[in-house]
Amino acid sequence: MYELGVVYRNIKRADREAADGLARFGSATVHEAMGRIGLMKPYMRPIYAGAQVSGTAVTVLLQPGDNWMMHVAAEQIQPGDVVVAACTSDSTDGFFGDLLATSFQARGARGLVIDGGCRDVRTLTEMGFPVWSRAISSRGTVKSTLGSVNIQVVCAGMSVNPGDVVVADDDGVVIVPAALARKTLDAAAAREANEGEKRAKLASGVLGLDMYKMREPLEKAGLKYID
Amino acid sequence: MYELGVVYRNIKRADREAADGLARFGSATVHEAMGRIGLMKPYMRPIYAGAQVSGTAVTVLLQPGDNWMMHVAAEQIQPGDVVVAACTSDSTDGFFGDLLATSFQARGARGLVIDGGCRDVRTLTEMGFPVWSRAISSRGTVKSTLGSVNIQVVCAGMSVNPGDVVVADDDGVVIVPAALARKTLDAAAAREANEGEKRAKLASGVLGLDMYKMREPLEKAGLKYID
Amino acid sequence: MYELGVVYRNIKRADREAADGLARFGSATVHEAMGRIGLMKPYMRPIYAGAQVSGTAVTVLLQPGDNWMMHVAAEQIQPGDVVVAACTSDSTDGFFGDLLATSFQARGARGLVIDGGCRDVRTLTEMGFPVWSRAISSRGTVKSTLGSVNIQVVCAGMSVNPGDVVVADDDGVVIVPAALARKTLDAAAAREANEGEKRAKLASGVLGLDMYKMREPLEKAGLKYID
Amino acid sequence: MYELGVVYRNIKRADREAADGLARFGSATVHEAMGRIGLMKPYMRPIYAGAQVSGTAVTVLLQPGDNWMMHVAAEQIQPGDVVVAACTSDSTDGFFGDLLATSFQARGARGLVIDGGCRDVRTLTEMGFPVWSRAISSRGTVKSTLGSVNIQVVCAGMSVNPGDVVVADDDGVVIVPAALARKTLDAAAAREANEGEKRAKLASGVLGLDMYKMREPLEKAGLKYID
Amino acid sequence: MYELGVVYRNIKRADREAADGLARFGSATVHEAMGRIGLMKPYMRPIYAGAQVSGTAVTVLLQPGDNWMMHVAAEQIQPGDVVVAACTSDSTDGFFGDLLATSFQARGARGLVIDGGCRDVRTLTEMGFPVWSRAISSRGTVKSTLGSVNIQVVCAGMSVNPGDVVVADDDGVVIVPAALARKTLDAAAAREANEGEKRAKLASGVLGLDMYKMREPLEKAGLKYID
């Protein structure tokens, strides 16, 4: 958060298999697998429904109303990355549109997470380039003040280091630190393994009260049933 | 609003026919039929477009970041109910996901209205289990502090008693007190009976100014036309 | 903004060809063509995706919770108009629904931009009558206090004169003053002429850094690359 | 919440001694004494610091941009009341100013709690008439649509019945149902009796960890200390 | 709103006597005298209580995160002016601090109204230089992109022309068009002449219901009293 005007070129990306594998679990399961931590604020919404991606973070720190650093970031993208853009102060301006998306996609980016605005959403939808943003706005930006690329940033309330894993879907965006990627993948898989059985039980009418053995602790906590 | 740690098991549900029949009129017509009252705040949005339901309210009072009472509520659901969940302080956490939805649906619930967050929206959409919420968030919750089930709650600015009728669609969520359900159904039907004719007139180019005889009151109020 | 209780009947609409022609460029390109000016605040969102219109503004100044002036405005609509409704104080009430939409559509309106709420969104979607609004709300309104029609208004942060061109799509709503319509059309066309070539280059892997010749100014500004 | 156009003249006010006595404990202690329930949303702020009142609620349901019912409410005020005003939809308009305050004060009101706007705050401060509101706004209102007086309302997320006790200070506004007033007064007094001793201990350097015996449960919950 | 990069040097200021005289009535009375129009959004708050000013507007259009134009505006200030600063997109950055205030004050400005952030509020308070702003923020700004000075702007939802009268106090900020300044002064004076008598009556216990003769219209509107 504290260096302006720098671009780190050699970042350590999370284990590729873990970074790729986390997508299929989705943000809610990964968030649970992390111990209920790592979620960006829920104002971050996808510009279209149904996208579900994971990848390694290339981070960008933007200045308000200025998207110069997005172009600098493009060069740092490698296949399998997701760009995560923060801004030094809250802004809804349209820092990103179809031309940058074309460039990012050509470089191998799987999507963009931006704590700011995005435009050309119809074209982005047609291109299948998913964006999670705080706003949609036609407003274009200037190119005059330096930010940074691949430093630690805070995006929508979450700290993100370059190389961390980004998991994003219709439920939101979760960040998994690179060092925890493999472990989180395993925890998510374990977690999901149990879900099928639970779902079947609940679908058959078994109550969570019984399945999770909640009746006793509820009674102990003092819950009263009144007829 | 004032009892914590209680579950009322025998609630008086609104007249079933009225509770079922109100769905087809939609929230806007029902809101007008009530005399322009009963609407939750418009930040309550459906997680997918096109759902239109009505049913009898099972109410839940949650604590922030804690969905324990949702499991307690599941047991109180009867076919034809809609669960209405309030929280003791504003929270966007994901109190509800696909497992709880499976359970609620198995019990006969027609949907959920929650002044909080919801997750697994893609799965909920596939299941056809509609949710109206203030947020979508992957963030899971703990199970440690008691709230209540089937007490009077305030959800998104509206007072809801267990057994009241909930009418929800793309336009929002309206609450009809159980005692007014039948009368509101009749008023909604009467209201809609006139709409077809009005629509035809307006479509033919007749102005509301003339159809509603507004020209005289407008002139009386002092409206000036300037050429 | 300062006259209440008046309706201007003879407004000067922007050049028809320009007013019609701007739609195809979309709000983002038009906003750039204007010199990055003219955009309403990004809380204005379409009630359904995919609509893209332009037309001449008929303006309405509403009072909170009161849609009387919408009926007065209907009479002033001519084919090719887009109605722009402002309110004297912030309100999310549902000032507009399917009956008014039927009337507006019959008069030739192409859509509505309202700094307030809208209802019957499912029917409006079926009718193909696009609305950009700050909220969706079932809440109906009274008809008792005068506002004005076809005066200058401020809608979602943007000043709009009757006859100005409204350009609205999934990215937002831009206002082009009538006097600048033709010039803006030309600028938008010129702008778009270059986009195809740029897009092709970027798609082929050329970086914006090179295409826009940014490397030198970035270096001059002090950007440091760190390996 | 469901009756418009009515004024209840004979409301049952809470026990006077309890209603008067709760002021000195303040909203935070009363809220705890109620079992952490009854608090309005924290956007309700006093127009000046230092006021601390309690009294019996006279309730008002306003229409947006319309303060007609405030005048109707004035007649229902008795000495020792606090007026609680809700609105059928969110509004920041200035429903209340120095003239109404003069009238309310002459009738014996101790203050106003309004889920809307308030104006003439400098004069109100000089008069010593405290107001808790969601906004301060010069914008005046019309007098044309009926609401109600002394029905149950929802004000800033809390259900209020006429006659309930209102406790308001710099920390916010709490509602105590009339039937619980006496019991809450006792609970608040008991609670405060312990506070002096606790404060002295903490001031002497004793930790809450020890005073509240938290070390064991924290360890049980798994807390780890790392040197 | 549509010209960037221009400074109008010869603006027509409102009648000086009217511009100076409106201060003493305050924003609420002036807003009523205008016919309930002209008020900026209520998020505009003074940085300290008790300031009450009026003056002629020098307008500034800023770019987000950029206060270059504030320095350009300083040169255009004449004694008796109030600077009104808008921004091309929402920003809370601290565009204004004690150095600019020193310069503005030296030029004769009576205050600043800014739809953005302000800093050094303690020093500004000591200097007695009042600011109405949407935010307080330490965040400084760059000087790199042109806006304009003395064009029509929209500030906090209100259209402002250079030379218009600004009236600001603890209740908010009202804009009086230059052409209406004298007439508004007279209307405000007339309005206030009646207030003393009204206040005395209300203080003596006369109800607004009787003083304003509301009982009959309320009955006509259908108000029911229930004992």
Added chain:
Amino acid sequence: MYELGVVYRNIKRADREAADGLARFGSATVHEAMGRIGLMKPYMRPIYAGAQVSGTAVTVLLQPGDNWMMHVAAEQIQPGDVVVAACTSDSTDGFFGDLLATSFQARGARGLVIDGGCRDVRTLTEMGFPVWSRAISSRGTVKSTLGSVNIQVVCAGMSVNPGDVVVADDDGVVIVPAALARKTLDAAAAREANEGEKRAKLASGVLGLDMYKMREPLEKAGLKYID
């Protein structure tokens, strides 16, 4: 951000002299001295005007509606610290009141920065214990779920490491990384050394346009003066 249930006891605090010395420059100057970086979001406001502190951060990660970790944090406080509390999801609950303040003050804390609510503001003001918070709320909290103490947190959009320097005043809250404390102190001092002279010039009527030599770059950027 990623460890729950841990307390780091041996944190490395910033250079004491720098940590203490930064207070007198205030948040705006320190923010500039850092290169315009490090500021928390401007929704963080002091509960009373006039406090200006700096100190070393003890960090706390809270769970929503749960202040257990505040008691754990108390033990880690050393004289000269400022506690910085973040929460795993947005909450306005009153996590902190006069008892905790008594304890924190007894331990030597200079203040609290909390991305949540605070209560007992009148008593805190009397105690002279400053708090910067996002809300004021009477609502109390439970003690049942673990967070952490002295891990890296994100508070109001800013990343904070234990031991970093916190600088807070009426303008907001800035974080200076421990490693940059000394250098920032020097930069702030250098910056302030120039301010007196600048202020005198501006007070004498010299324009920033001339003092900062902006006329040429403005002309180059295309600024046009129109008479």
